[in-house]
Amino acid sequence: MDMTENLRPSGAHPTDQDRTSYAYGNAAYDGSTAYDGVAGGYPPPPPYAPTNNHRRAKRPVALLAAVALAAAVVGGGTATLVGQLNNGSAQATGFTGTVQGTTVSQSSKGTVSGVAEAVSPAIVEIGAASSAGKSTGSGVVITEDGEIVTNNHVISGAQQIEVTLSTGKTYTADVVGTDPDKDLALIKLRGASGLKTAALGDSSQVKVGDQVVAIGSPEGLTGTVTSGIISALDRDVTVAKDDSGSSDQGQGQGGGGQQWPFEFGGQQFNGDTGEKTTTYKALQTDASLNPGNSGGALINMDGEIIGINSAMYAPSSSAAGSGSSAGSVGLGFAIPVNTLKADLDTLRAGNNS
Template sequence: MTLRPIGLGEPRGPRFLPPPEQPPPPAEPWQPFAPPPAPPGGTHRRWPRLLGAGLLVAALSAGTGALAGRAAAPDDGAVTFPRAEPAPDSTAGLVGVAERVRAGVVSISAPTGGGVAGGSGFVLDDRAHVLTNDHIVSGASSVSVTGSDGRRVRADVVGRDPRNDIAVLRIEPSAALRALPLGRSADVQVGERVLAVGSPLGLSGTVTSGIVSAVEREVRLGGTSQTAVQTDASINPGNSGGPLVNARGEVIGVNTAIATDDGGGSIGIGFAIPVDRAADVAERLIAGG
């Protein structure tokens, strides 16, 4: 099993090996069940009720957290993006979440000497900065972006960070594109519902669902060993650079790589760059650092 970027490139990464088999524990000798003796006087007591440990069920309500921070860079050159405040989760409004997120996701085409690399990206702010993966635009002679309205425009590469596999593009602002709010890596929990949005195999605006399978999973991304968010949401080549969002529509990761069996497609093991790391790199690239 190999790890491969989901935009372009040959399969790379660690082998995933199953744990060694352990011998089964010895079987306990069978003991026949004997009911308790009846109490004196011939009257049988009722069996006591057994109360198991109850599961705490949290009430779920739809809603989007308030945004904090600034979308545009202040005069001193510092860059910040909208960050969502913690809010109750919701699994009832995924249709609405998908509709909102798709409006901020774009398809990316990047011709290179060896062909055309395709991938995805999403809008960061009202100045139409687009975050994507570096391996999509690396070596490209030009880059173009297609929004959810089908309009295709030229994109300028603001900056690249090959080590973290992050790149930032800039396009002309459009009323059809909306910036996506960013969540926080510390709030991501194993088991929470997520959506992956992008252009797998060139199919723009594709939405798939799953859960967070693991956090801080050690994998090899951008040529270095880094931690990533693992998900079983179906992602395939072309999803690279697209957002992994929670049930509130907040970006929690940037879809980047999948584990494959002999170079095939999705087998339910995908990896996303955590949002905090991606946002920090994007802010630095926009600021010119």
């Protein structure tokens, strides 16, 4: 049947309804004008384009679901990816499988082994020789060319400093700056490049009960890893302040059983801190710390440095009766990393407080 055929029944007459004008194309149709080539005077229906909105609407949803499913299979990142897509962000393409600022893989995140594997290469052993003997401590590499943070009492009065990396390679180091008031020091390796560095975290975010990992060189055992929790915050710890090297605090970190003298709660531990002392706010941890851990790292489970280990309590052995060390009893202290970050410019300037 011709689509333009007049479908009005034979003999039918127009109704008495008012004629209404309709816009059609570029002319107005009032119901009485006959169109060329059209029987009956009625215009042909307008050519409507076929629509497929229902089918098209489903395709982006299906695509989003497929992408989210693929992200879940590869790296468990569905929630992050969908959230970024909903916000119109394209940052999801930058995901590399590591926690930003560290090298702890997603599969190992939150494990002691994962933290140890990622951060151990940035922890070094420091040997400091002076007229009083040789001390052993630890340090944290913070730049690829060999800037290392440690405790002031580790290198205090040292005439020569030798640093051993986790690989066994050794370097000679020079003192860049010290801050005895905070028991911090910065040294620099000679001729180093391309070193593995540690990421500095935010100690203001640390909470009591957080899991932590300690890495250092207790008794010269390089790269020793222990773990525990944060036991308390803002402990007032007092340690010896001595740039001349006349005290034993910095000289007993190797063998011989001597400890880090410090004061806490009005009492002295591990010996006499001397007349020159300094007090700082410290993180308390039950992670095992022993002589040689001084200057090493206290690390959160994302692999970020949150403190520099500085003091621990080790009661003397009653069996020996000679004041020899009985080892760690889970009472250790670390200088918050935010204290270090605030002091870095001063240390790099070579200022010795």
